[in-house]
Amino acid sequence: METERKDVASKIINASADEIYQAIINPDALASWIAPKGMRAQINQFEPWEGGRYQIRLSYDKPADKEQFAKSSDGSDITQGKFLKLLAGRQVSQSVDFVSDNPDFAGTMIMTYQLVNTGEATLVRITAENVPEGISRKDHLEGIHSTLENLAHYLKD
Template sequence: MSRTDMATRVIAAPPDRVYDALVDPDALTVWLPPDGMSGRFERFEPWSGGSYRLILTYADASAAPGKATADSDIVEARFVELVPGVRVVQAVDFVSDDPSYAGTMTMTWEVVATDHGAEVRFRADDVPAGISAEDHAAGLASSLANLAAYLEA
């Protein structure tokens, strides 16, 4: 059964600046990893049809073991659509031997202008069953809080 998870947050920054943080690998490594994780890109090609490989490493793997190794998640993703200033759509696969993480998740980040900056809307469709709804919601909220801190500083 497919699942959709969503999260939103208003960021006190211009929409174009928010969008730029969605497609800049240096910015992404600062704000995208949820609390307790760090990230690094092995490849990053920010254009439609381009791809990236992201390694997310847990600071304490005993609390949340990784999907790919004992302390890491590996994400293979492809950019499906990039609409400057508006939307980033990605097809995401987790590298894992565990079948509960199999399948392609579609992640859509939308940026909508508001009177107070930009609302960032995140939608994940076809979330793998191995990712708990509670953990995913916490991770999304953490990433959005990190994005706000990064852009509002």
């Protein structure tokens, strides 16, 4: 089910837009920073070109979180989708569908990473459109902010 909800978070990261873009489209890099705090990522499929498909499994570290928050039947969050737009050093847009039997997580969400050069750093803005009703705004924004922190930390190392 499509919604009109949009969740947006941003962070200025001390790295070039090109470095950040590469961290988004490289599956090994992405797996190391994409999972919010309390989760870990596994990239099952990754075709980083327009029209290319991907599948990512986010697993919860704590059993209680699996029971409370998991969207997929195996106690994790599995997303799959396509890369819609790739503009080197500027933008990555992708469709996101949760693998779930729960209709509250149905519908295609659009995630867009916008990269804006601010001189010595880059503003990274993540916009999630058509967010499924089953995802609380508070939890989602916390997760996106955590992901941005992870990205900044990844690029420091």
